[in-house]
Amino acid sequence: xxxxxxxxxxxxxVTRIYHLPASKLVPSIEIAVLVDKNLELAKTLSKxxxxxYFQCDYHETFDLVDGIIVALPNSLHASxxxxxxxxxxxxxxEKPMATSSSExxxxxxxxxxxxxxxxVGFMRRFYRSSRRVKxxxxxxxxxxxxxxxxxEGNIYQWNTTSGxxxxxxxxxxxxxxxxxxxxxxxxLWWLDGxxxxxxxxxxxxxxxxxxxxxxxxxxxEGKQISGRIxxxxxxxxxxxxxxxxxxxxLEFFPHDTENVQLHLIEGMKSNVMKTESLIQxxxxxxxxxxQLLDFGCVCAxxxxxxxxxxxxxxxxxxxxxxxxxxxxxxxxxxxxxFDFSEKTMG
Numbered sequence: 001x002x003x004x005x006x007x008x009x010x011x012x013x014v015t016r017i018y019h020l021p022a023s024k025l026v027p028s029i030e031i032a033v034l035v036d037k038n039l040e041l042a043k044t045l046s047k048x049x050x051x052x053y054f055q056c057d058y059h060e061t062f063d064l065v066d067g068i069i070v071a072l073p074n075s076l077h078a079s080x081x082x083x084x085x086x087x088x089x090x091x092x093x094e095k096p097m098a099t100s101s102s103e104x105x106x107x108x109x110x111x112x113x114x115x116x117x118x119x120v121g122f123m124r125r126f127y128r129s130s131r132r133v134k135x136x137x138x139x140x141x142x143x144x145x146x147x148x149x150x151x152e153g154n155i156y157q158w159n160t161t162s163g164x165x166x167x168x169x170x171x172x173x174x175x176x177x178x179x180x181x182x183x184x185x186x187x188l189w190w191l192d193g194x195x196x197x198x199x200x201x202x203x204x205x206x207x208x209x210x211x212x213x214x215x216x217x218x219x220x221e222g223k224q225i226s227g228r229i230x231x232x233x234x235x236x237x238x239x240x241x242x243x244x245x246x247x248x249x250l251e252f253f254p255h256d257t258e259n260v261q262l263h264l265i266e267g268m269k270s271n272v273m274k275t276e277s278l279i280q281x282x283x284x285x286x287x288x289x290x291q292l293l294d295f296g297c298v299c300a301x302x303x304x305x306x307x308x309x310x311x312x313x314x315x316x317x318x319x320x321x322x323x324x325x326x327x328x329x330x331x332x333x334x335x336x337x338f339d340f341s342e343k344t345m346g
Contacts, residue, residue: 001028004296009058009080010071011036011045014094018288019069020049025289029296033064062087067299069121070094073170074177078103085110085118092295092305094121096181097312099172101320104313111309117298119305120312122185126287126294127257130186133243133250136262137190142245145225150187150241152179152254153232156210167208174208175231176200177319182254183229184315185307186241193220194314200322201329210234211329214322257282 033053036042042054067090078098081091098104111118198216202209214229241252248264
């Protein structure tokens with residue numbers, strides 16, 4: 001493949017921790033320019049990674065790149081991506097694709113109108129474990145699917161530069177639009193179905209939610225699959241997805257890039273099979289590299305994005321509907337043992 005020049009707009013944590021180090025794993029990719037309103041930060045990173053150009057205005061990069069990575073606060077994803085698409089520059093937009101379905105739809109329209117690829121940074125789809133789950137389900141190894149349960153939660157420790165991820169105006173929401181965009185993307189991809197109905201609760205109280213529970217029913221091959229998603233930025237949860245079928249169940253771990261546990265029922269016994277890693281010491285950085293390689297091939301005109309904007313739009317629409325129809329989440333981990341009756345409250 002010919003050498004592809006990429007630019008990155010936004011020098012925050014995801015760029016510093018993942019995109020720039022991952023670019024060193026892909027010889028065919030050259031990061032040609034960094035853009036950030038903090039010009040000193042862009043300059044420092046450019047010097048560290050031997051990047052020839054740094055700018056504070058992304059409009060100055062159109063002639064310097066074959067493709068662009070948009071790694072800005074969520075509220076800027078749509079407008080900046082649109083500008084590059086209009087200039088026929090392929091875009092890899094960090095997740096979430098946008099903060100509203102109307103913005104996301106506008107991005108898809110621009111991609112089609114200007115015949116320019118739009119990829120979305122759901123790099124978990126590149127995991128060997130994620131692709132293994134997709135294969136297990138599509139091969140009907142689990143038989144007829146029945147229900148799923150997805151929990152992901154840890155104490156929030158993301159090393160944000162701007163603090164955008166804890167502000168509603170810049171992030172669009174809290175844990176649902178952040179971690180939950182990954183969760184919904186995987187489920188929509190794995191099950192290849194649509195959401196029929198849902199019940200959503202969170203603890204936002206006008207701000208951004210740290211905890212939420214989403215119960216939903218999805219259509220799959222003419223049948224209904226019920227499921228539950230619980231997410232938290234305050235508590236360590238099980239951190240796995242269990243998908244149950246008539247012939248067994250599997251367990252996927254969102255922080256394990258390689259392995260899936262497969263439980264197949266034979267009579268009254270459950271035999272556990274664990275996939276073995278084919279990539280030594282694989283981690284998130286490995287798959288950010290794979291995502292960059294895929295995007296480089298897209299920019300070269302060899303293929304379509306492995307993760308394009310159409311499925312990402314579906315996830316954004318679900319998240320938007322959840323926020324519009326949210327209910328108050330009970331928090332027993334906080335309230336258990338307290339009496340909130342009128343008598344005790346005076």
